[in-house]
Amino acid sequence: MKVTVYNENVHEKVDPTVRSVHPEGLHGTIAGILRDEETEVRTVTLDMPECGLTDEVLDDTDVLVWWGHMAHGDVPDEVIDRVQRHILAGMGLIVLHSGHHSKIFRRMLGTTCNLKWRDGARERLWVIKPNHPIAQGVPETFALDCEEMYGEPFDIAEPDEVILLGWFNGGEVFRSGCTWVRGNGKIFYLQPGHETNRSYYNENIRRIIKNAVKWACPINKNLPLICPCTEPLE
Amino acid sequence: MKVTVYNENVHEKVDPTVRSVHPEGLHGTIAGILRDEETEVRTVTLDMPECGLTDEVLDDTDVLVWWGHMAHGDVPDEVIDRVQRHILAGMGLIVLHSGHHSKIFRRMLGTTCNLKWRDGARERLWVIKPNHPIAQGVPETFALDCEEMYGEPFDIAEPDEVILLGWFNGGEVFRSGCTWVRGNGKIFYLQPGHETNRSYYNENIRRIIKNAVKWACPINKNLPLICPCTEPLE
Amino acid sequence: MKVTVYNENVHEKVDPTVRSVHPEGLHGTIAGILRDEETEVRTVTLDMPECGLTDEVLDDTDVLVWWGHMAHGDVPDEVIDRVQRHILAGMGLIVLHSGHHSKIFRRMLGTTCNLKWRDGARERLWVIKPNHPIAQGVPETFALDCEEMYGEPFDIAEPDEVILLGWFNGGEVFRSGCTWVRGNGKIFYLQPGHETNRSYYNENIRRIIKNAVKWACPINKNLPLICPCTEPLE
């Protein structure tokens, strides 16, 4: 399996706290979760030509993982058009945390992906589909001592599956792990992962991300997107 | 619209607290929410012949509301068979609180409808589909000072729609308002309503129940349930 | 209820057959289906400033009906951005036939909306959700002697509900009537309606369109689209 991790890599340059939590950047932390004998991981960042997301790279990607926040608007629309085409042609997409407002996630869902938010909450996650491959090996419930609160209503297209619900100490709830299919591509959104928090070092979050990438890996990719005039078959 | 409210009416006979909260029984309290110029409400209880749920009554019912808890097992299977047939033929069904374990709810969903529970929690409800008819006039969030905690995982068939999510002060979350269609009938489950709590006097809960009954009212009911051998049409 | 019918009105200007089937344009035919005592209908066309779809018009629209084909690309992206915002804020959207490839439908679903097609087929439609408001008064099955075949696979986001399935004499099948919710807005797609065919004069198709507009009429519209930082509630 070939995975590409996109990170805008902007917080890391301006905020020493982020750099201390993610010494190799968020892309480095995330790539570290995924890399194993069966998984080849490439990282790309906003400052690369075409954000590193050329047709050549995407043709060679089974699953794209996306972390962005401050600089969503700096990703050119042409790059988003291209990524969308690859997803519809079969590539998987994992969107993390503040990626809820990324152009690509909003493009795929058709909605604002707005939500409520507040820094520095305590979160408790609940697995509500225990036999889903994304939940494999994850306990029924676990807590994150410090994470950004994301609260409902979350303006998303109806998920195909809600795997995780989030509880926050301020009284909020959230659909924290959701799946969709768009075209031939599988999409998973995972809510935790604020840049100054340590959720990506939590073993359960790591397991979920690893499982999700495996789940989103396509049977077929680079499929043609066509709208043909066809002869009768009967 | 014609509504029938079923209540097992058992707690009321043995627990003075329940009687003090519901002087006319839970069926009386619930009927009081629903009765208006356009809605004729009949109440039936477990101790009536056939639980009051004869074909005659069900033929004349648009929506059946169900409250039960201690005595689920005392409802004869023949009554459940009959109620199921009427739902599949178009009658709406609203299942309240501990009705999650009623024979009729488990029959319609095919699952155990198990959950976690604990008396005496604080609950906060969130509307996640604000433009759904069941949420009309209900604020985005509101709290119930004392309600029984029902927690995930809730073993239900995948809902068609999740309208309400519940947050509990003990760290739990719940799909507190869900819809399904089965055959021609519409089903809504609402989590609050423990027998010793006052949720059915909360104006938002009352609004939700009123809206749900309206939503579940069928276009057609008493439809035939057939499996015909048919001639080719083309 | 206030309905706005958008028609690109291009075929009508170049093809006498279309003009003979739709003497007042496709927008005129469709408006004629919808206009009644409770429904105020406005028509707009591509050649009007901003396609007639200004904020003023959309603020005053409960449901927008869309017919387009040849000139999808001529609708400016700014108009599509605006229409999308109004849908997410509550406005209903009914997309007809070749509107499957309109910018607005693809924007809302996130997919190509590709399909198979061929002129001059015989179609038979089947209602698979007989108790849905959009199917009210529509028989279980009915035929259209001449309609454009649209065949699966139809590259759409998973519908919330499939109300109609289409059968074609060439061996194809299609999800011919589907619903989605996006933000606060309800969306319905209906497959029949090729510009040279007479489907919009078929009483069942007329009934479906009328029902769909009623179904898509919002409880609330012009809702704010916000992503607020909020204080703890508990």
Next chain:
Amino acid sequence: MKVTVYNENVHEKVDPTVRSVHPEGLHGTIAGILRDEETEVRTVTLDMPECGLTDEVLDDTDVLVWWGHMAHGDVPDEVIDRVQRHILAGMGLIVLHSGHHSKIFRRMLGTTCNLKWRDGARERLWVIKPNHPIAQGVPETFALDCEEMYGEPFDIAEPDEVILLGWFNGGEVFRSGCTWVRGNGKIFYLQPGHETNRSYYNENIRRIIKNAVKWACPINKNLPLICPCTEPLE
């Protein structure tokens, strides 16, 4: 993976045509599709004690495949209760053709599972989710020269996924391949497979059945079904 194939094995005893198509019984034909190096297959029939579906057998079964028709009513309710518990605890279930009216399928879905039917039709199947594991290696469309027509409306609980649509030469359409999750168990229904037809020798149907069993194989099985009173976590 361990698979158990249930076949009522009644047609085989009374109809020489069925015996000639399925010399080792329908269970023999179906087991022949599934048996390979990674899959251990056991067959059970109605005339065995407890239909061969004891707790011991079910504890040791990952996926149960079900073919029945004439003798649905002869399967004792106790056996169905037990099979349902095992599905909810994680075991997969594949229901074939006339199994739509089996007690276990109706139990899991809560509906009549009624449909239209007629012997001796020509069917064409369409894959509408080409990137689903159940469709892996199956062409977009293929025909069965002779199969029993099953037509909509099909009275089933809303499927989680519709993978296959069926077209019939008499003008009918059908949701011919559907999935559901109930509890921890995954369920797939496949429409072709009339006892006197040769669909189970069609390479695409064989592929679909093989894929479906793999898809339905649980991550965890024999999970406890509990409804616990729990202490607060926060």
